[in-house]
Amino acid sequence: MKKCYICGLETHTNKHHVYEGADKSTSDIYGFIVDLCFSCHRRVHDEQEQTLNKQLKKNVQRDFEDKLIESGLTQEEARTVWRQTTIRNYL
Ligand SMILES: [Zn+2]
Ligand SMILES: [Zn+2]
Numbered sequence: 794m795k796k797c798y799i800c801g802l803e804t805h806t807n808k809h810h811v812y813e814g815a816d817k818s819t820s821d822i823y824g825f826i827v828d829l830c831f832s833c834h835r836r837v838h839d840e841q842e843q844t845l846n847k848q849l850k851k852n853v854q855r856d857f858e859d860k861l862i863e864s865g866l867t868q869e870e871a872r873t874v875w876r877q878t879t880i881r882n883y884l
Pocket of ligand 2: 808809810834838
């Protein structure tokens with residue numbers, strides 16, 4: 794049992810690549826993969842729910858930058874590291 798990254802429910806989860814398409818392999822490299830419950834996973838792939846998908850992309854970028862800031866980087870430096878992933882800026 795794992796925790797769903799979006800709703801926090803402890804249940805059976807599936808791995809979801811946060812950044813897909815051309816960024817899928819980058820998601821693999823950086824570990825931008827989250828555990829999602831069935832219903833949240835369906836929602837992020839649902840065309841009608843693009844706001845949820847965008848919110849997830851934002852949150853994962855923020856987590857990534859926050860960790861760098863905690864380790865001593867400035868916000869600007871953290872953003873520079875983000876740009877190096879080649880994934881577009883969602884914040
Ligand atoms: Zn969920
Ligand atoms: Zn998925």
